[in-house]
Amino acid sequence: MSFVDRRIEARPSTGEAPFALNEVFFSRTDDRGVIQAGNYVFKRVANYEWEDLIGSPHKIIRHPDMPKGVFQLFWDTLKAGDSMGAYVKNKAKDGLYYWVFAVVVPCQGGYLSARISPSSALFDEIKAIYNEMRQAELNEGVSAEDSAEKMLEWIRKKGFENYHQFATHALSEELLSRDVGLERPKDPKIADLRRMMANAETLVEETQGLVKDFDAMHTIPHNLRVIASRIEPSGGPVTVLSQNYGAMSREMSDWFEAHVMGENSNFNTIKLAVTNSLFVEGMARILNECDAQLQTERRGLGNIDMAAERKILTQLVTEETDRARKGVEEVDLEAERIMRACQVMHRQFLGLSSTRVLCKIESARLPESGETLSDIIDQLGVFQERISRRLDVITKLSNEIRQMEQ
Numbered sequence: 001m002s003f004v005d006r007r008i009e010a011r012p013s014t015g016e017a018p019f020a021l022n023e024v025f026f027s028r029t030d031d032r033g034v035i036q037a038g039n040y041v042f043k044r045v046a047n048y049e050w051e052d053l054i055g056s057p058h059k060i061i062r063h064p065d066m067p068k069g070v071f072q073l074f075w076d077t078l079k080a081g082d083s084m085g086a087y088v089k090n091k092a093k094d095g096l097y098y099w100v101f102a103v104v105v106p107c108q109g110g111y112l113s114a115r116i117s118p119s120s121a122l123f124d125e126i127k128a129i130y131n132e133m134r135q136a137e138l139n140e141g142v143s144a145e146d147s148a149e150k151m152l153e154w155i156r157k158k159g160f161e162n163y164h165q166f167a168t169h170a171l172s173e174e175l176l177s178r179d180v181g182l183e184r185p186k187d188p189k190i191a192d193l194r195r196m197m198a199n200a201e202t203l204v205e206e207t208q209g210l211v212k213d214f215d216a217m218h219t220i221p222h223n224l225r226v227i228a229s230r231i232e233p234s235g236g237p238v239t240v241l242s243q244n245y246g247a248m249s250r251e252m253s254d255w256f257e258a259h260v261m262g263e264n265s266n267f268n269t270i271k272l273a274v275t276n277s278l279f280v281e282g283m284a285r286i287l288n289e290c291d292a293q294l295q296t297e298r299r300g301l302g303n304i305d306m307a308a309e310r311k312i313l314t315q316l317v318t319e320e321t322d323r324a325r326k327g328v329e330e331v332d333l334e335a336e337r338i339m340r341a342c343q344v345m346h347r348q349f350l351g352l353s354s355t356r357v358l359c360k361i362e363s364a365r366l367p368e369s370g371e372t373l374s375d376i377i378d379q380l381g382v383f384q385e386r387i388s389r390r391l392d393v394i395t396k397l398s399n400e401i402r403q404m405e406q
Helices: 003-009 039-046 068-079 121-140 144-157 164-183 188-217 220-229 237-259 268-295 306-365 367-405
Strands: 025-029 036-037 084-091 098-108 108-115
Touching: 003 068, 025 039, 025 268, 036 367, 068 084, 068 098, 068 121, 068 144, 068 164, 068 237, 084 121, 084 164, 098 164, 098 268, 098 306, 108 164, 108 268, 108 306, 121 144, 121 164, 164 188, 164 268, 188 268, 188 306, 188 367, 220 237, 220 367, 237 306, 268 306, 268 367
Parallel strands: none
Antiparallel strands: 025 036, 025 108, 084 098, 098 108
């Protein structure tokens, strides 16, 4: 045994169990959470013998400081067939504690959980909110469901729409922080997907601005018709222009409904696709490290079939890497769709601009009410310019996302 091994395996009498930043460990359970296998680092950190671990429920290492609300989120996610990422405080057999960031992946017959040691700035925030949740559970009788909702409220206040978005952010933060701590180069895939995520979030912000600006334009066709009814007979030029504007406005409304509004819009789809790709890429990296570490371990694994466990890990890595690739392909497809849709919207705006010029000419010809008509036309020009700028930004961001994917 080397000096480094002895130093890592030396355990303090109180406090935190040794779990180095460069280490990673895994355990596999059945669908009820009963431990089926693990690697040597798992055994060492938890300080149990294999006969104590194998066949025991995973809660054997649960720390009393952990909020029940977190495990509520855990099982709600896993039972839905999705992967999960979370910070967890565990308790070793000798009473020491150890924190992990765990990714849990459904696998045949149950779940596989892979863990790294958390080190990011976000980790300190997590310890604070976990303490609040646990104190509420102990002192106020807050249920696991209500405690989970407290966690979700905290997540939403931080700007995330749901737990999956937060877990994805946390996973990438931990991997990047780990690279810094180990003096490794920044993971290029994680860095690129993080930039994609930033662009996707800006796309959503621009979308919200588009909706607001477009809603403000909705009254203009009506106002044009009201003015037309006062200044000219039915069928006059301003009436016709207001009708043309109204028709083009309705076409743009259809564009908004198809591409901007609702959960299934291109803009929401691209953000979800980037989120999924980032989470899966991070998860695949941790699973890969588990596989690499399992190859180098020379310690006894009890009755665990190491070859079989490596086969499971390799299969999961293959599946998750393929999912990440497909997710990035979906991002590219959605970004291309958004760019095409913006081109259509720009053509519609050319038509509106022509209408606005004709209205300007009519307002000059009708001085008795031209000032009012001119005010509306100027207002229309302001809205059109603002929306055009947003469309340019959206096109630029979508193009950058496509270039990152390539």
